[in-house]
Amino acid sequence: MVSLYWFILFPVIVGIAGLLLSDKISNILSLFGQTLIFVYAIMLFFTVHQDGQVFQIIGNWPQSIGIGLKADTTSILFVLLTSFLFLILILFSMNSSYSDKLFNFLFLSVEGLISCVFLANDLFTIFVSLEVSTIIVSILIMYKKDKRSIYDGMMYLLINIFAMSFFLLGLGMLYKQTGFLDIGDITKQITLINNKKDLILPYAFMLTAVSLKSALMPLFSWLPKAHGTPGAPAVVSALLSGLFVKSGIYLFIRLQLMFSAAIDTQLLFLILGFATAIVGIILCLQQTDIKLILAYSTVAQLGLIMIGLNFSSSQAFYGSLYHIINHAIFKVGLFLAAGLIIEEYQTRDINKIKGLLKRMPATGIAIILFSLAISGAPFFNASISKYFIASGAQSDFTKYGLEIINFGTIFIFVQFSRILIGKTEPAVMSKQKPIKFLLLLVLALFCLLGGIWGVDLMNLLWGQNFQITISSYLEKTVYFTISVSLSFLILIFIRPKVQIRSLKKLKSLDVSFNTVCLSVLLYFSSLTAYLYFF
Amino acid sequence: MALINGENTAIILFFIGVYGIIARRNIIKSIISLGIMEVAIILYFLATATRTGALAPIGETIDLTLVADPLPQALMITNIVIGIGVTAVALTMFIHLYHQFGTSNWIKVKKKRNKNG
Structure with a gap:
């Protein structure tokens, strides 16, 4: 029997075990653990393809009360991708100057949290894992304590937390309307709601945060700074740009499907x-x-x-x-x-x-x-x-x-x-x-x-x-x-x-923290206005 | 329904926090504003889950029809823990930032950051 929660727990446990040992052993341990996760992901991938999706609820609670983990073909594919790329990244960072035991711990925890975003079937769990992974990623960005990376990491952290609080308030409103946190249950409830206008505010709040996470047009200015910051190790930039933004896109897909009955x-x-x-x-x-x-x-x-x-x-x-x-x-x-x-x-x-x-x-x-x-x-x-x-x-x-x-x-x-x-x-x-x-x-x-x-x-x-x-x-x-x-x-x-002179200024397109947050607010209000009038 | 209830207060409080983040250039004040937003969210969740005369969901012998919805309360405990973590990390980062840049103003930090690169 495959237990899905091991994808979330196991990397964190390996990371903590590594913290207790020396740097060198922790490197080997994380490589070993990662290989295990990868093999496990391949096994689960074939199970899902043969027997259909796997749905588990942690702690044997009844459905829609406990935390549900669901592996369907798409989500298990993303989990497999995550574990494969982490294996590559860990092999790549072996014996580097920065890969000490603390780095390994943080790095592996991000893996568990990304898998959690892909597997979790209720919105609050997704929120928690995104929030915690934001904190860890911002620490990884400024890992070398380079002057510019500290600024970039701080910007990244505060902007993302700011946006995620929009998500949580939207989730509160959605919970008030539907009474569920589970994505499947909410999808059913939304078809029953008569007045679709009630869903506009929760939708706008949540989609604002998700748009920022997936770096849509007015809200992408944090991304190049965080992903291209000079001080961050190459593996961290690769992780952010290759995998981590995909969790935002994945959440976008889930939410669009969830609201599809009411809002287009x-x-x-x-x-x-x-x-x-x-x-x-x-x-x-x-x-x-x-x-x-x-x-x-x-x-x-x-x-x-x-x-x-x-x-x-x-x-x-x-x-x-x-x-x-x-x-x-x-x-x-x-x-x-x-x-x-x-x-x-x-x-x-x-x-x-x-x-x-x-x-x-x-x-x-x-x-x-x-x-x-x-x-x-x-x-x-x-x-x-x-x-x-x-x-x-x-x-x-x-x-x-x-x-x-x-x-x-x-x-x-x-x-x-x-x-x-x-x-x-x-x-x-x-x-x-x-x-x-x-x-x-x-x-x-x-x-x-x-x-x-x-x-x-x-x-x-x-x-x-x-x-x-x-x-x-x-x-x-x-x-x-x-x-x-x-x-x-x-x-x-x-x-x-x-030489394109007029565009030269764009090279140093650099917006302050306050401007980014203002653009989040403007994005939110225009999204709400768009939904009300169209 | 009264105009001044938990939900409306929470939404107003939330946007006070948003205003603080947009309008203040002091990094400490930005972190405080994030705290205000978080408190507003907690108030919103708790206000939606209860009504006048509802009992706390503790004990086994209470009347189940009168009990407030326990799920939002459980969620908010998690959220409080996350909020503490975020504030702690943000303040620690701010200490490092202050050591490096010597200012707590977003605009000045930005200028200094670009000068060095």
């Missing part, structure tokens, strides 16, 4: 998704800090995921879910590679990093593969997910919008790839462990495999009948080739001459 906001979030993606791309092009480039590209990709989720087509919806997984894999890879590059070159400025292929060939190849994957090159995983997202576009407007976003992503990574060439001195500190390069190549291999077997995998996972026609896939390939060559042309002939 697909159009609004479709527009917000487009705005997020385009603003993310524009800001990304202004950056010179390698970590910030990756962080802003996360914003753009989250916008794309949001677009796919809000097309009214099930193919686009599942394409988006697949894109969440793909994005997690290559963004983790990119951040880890960026960490190695920063360690080697001792700079984060993209203009000062040159000749990566000569100096660090393995990392260079990994960067090429990840860049191909994120920009949706044929045979890579994102090409499949982007294909299905694009298949949901009905009108011309959305089709061209998606083309622009794809072109923007390709342009960002063509520009990013200039670090690969150029003159450089030979490697100075190539004492880095070969296992790190190996891990990067493993992740890159997964990107490739996810592309080649993408359609079969999606059919297996969600049991839908997905199909790709060869002709349209070839069309996408042609588009991709044209976009890449166009980006190179722009980069070689136009870019050096035309």
Whole structure:
């Protein structure tokens, strides 16, 4: 019998046990524990696929009173992804200067809490795990006690706590209306409520917090700071950008499904998704800090995921879910590679990093593969997910919008790839462990495999009948080739001459804490107004 | 229904906290405002779960029809614990921040942060 709560408890127990031992043993212990969790997740994954979903209530309480944990095909997939990526991250951080026992404890606790967000079936448990993981993540951000990281970590903590208190107040209102905390029960109750206007306030309160967590258009300004902060170890940035934002998106999906009987906001979030993606791309092009480039590209990709989720087509919806997984894999890879590059070159400025292929060939190849994957090159995983997202576009407007976003992503990574060439001195500190390069190549291999077997995998996972026609896939390939060559042309002939002056200011787009909180309030009031009048 | 009841007070209190966060530049005051918001949420949960004359849900012999809903109360105990944790972590972080930047003003901290990088 599989017990779901071990996914939440076991990492924390391993972390605490490690705290009692020495740093070195705690490293080995966390690696061992993580391998166990990964194996367990694989086992549960197959159980769920054979016997259907697993639903358990902690402490044998009756249903809708006790805390329910539910593993259906989607949530167990995310748990499997979490444990796989944590295994990679723990292997990567082995023997690093920062990986002491306290770090291991915090790191493993975040894993338990992320799994809890994916598995929990009642809203208060989700709230608690998000709140606690926010605290731990902010400590991880400022782990090196670097001057700027302290500011970034503090901003991150207070903004997220501020938003989550909106969530809790909304939950209070929802509890008053429905009398339940369990998502399944609330879904049933909502269909019984006659006056749908009663649900507007709870919905607006909760969705404000979730939009901030998933970094939608006006509320994303905390994300690049937290994800791209210079002081944080590479594994922490990778964890935040690859996995942790996905918990916000996952919560968004759950809440939208829960309220779907009463409130329909697909159009609004479709527009917000487009705005997020385009603003993310524009800001990304202004950056010179390698970590910030990756962080802003996360914003753009989250916008794309949001677009796919809000097309009214099930193919686009599942394409988006697949894109969440793909994005997690290559963004983790990119951040880890960026960490190695920063360690080697001792700079984060993209203009000062040159000749990566000569100096660090393995990392260079990994960067090429990840860049191909994120920009949706044929045979890579994102090409499949982007294909299905694009298949949901009905009108011309959305089709061209998606083309622009794809072109923007390709342009960002063509520009990013200039670090690969150029003159450089030979490697100075190539004492880095070969296992790190190996891990990067493993992740890159997964990107490739996810592309080649993408359609079969999606059919297996969600049991839908997905199909790709060869002709349209070839069309996408042609588009991709044209976009890449166009980006190179722009980069070689136009870019050096035309420095976009007016946008220069955007590079240092830096809003204060008060402004971010004001934007949360404005977002909340406009969401409420939108729901009342439309 | 009376205009001044627990729920309305809680909502007003919540937005007083929001105002404090938006309008005050002192980091300590931001943390205090977060505390006010948290208290408002606790008041809201407790106010929705009770009515005049309701009994506390303690003991075995009480009349079940008169008892206040115990679930929100249990939730709020958890929330109080989280709130203490958040405040403690935020204040500890503030001490580190103050050691590094020498000011408790958000705007000045931001300026100093950007100057060094």
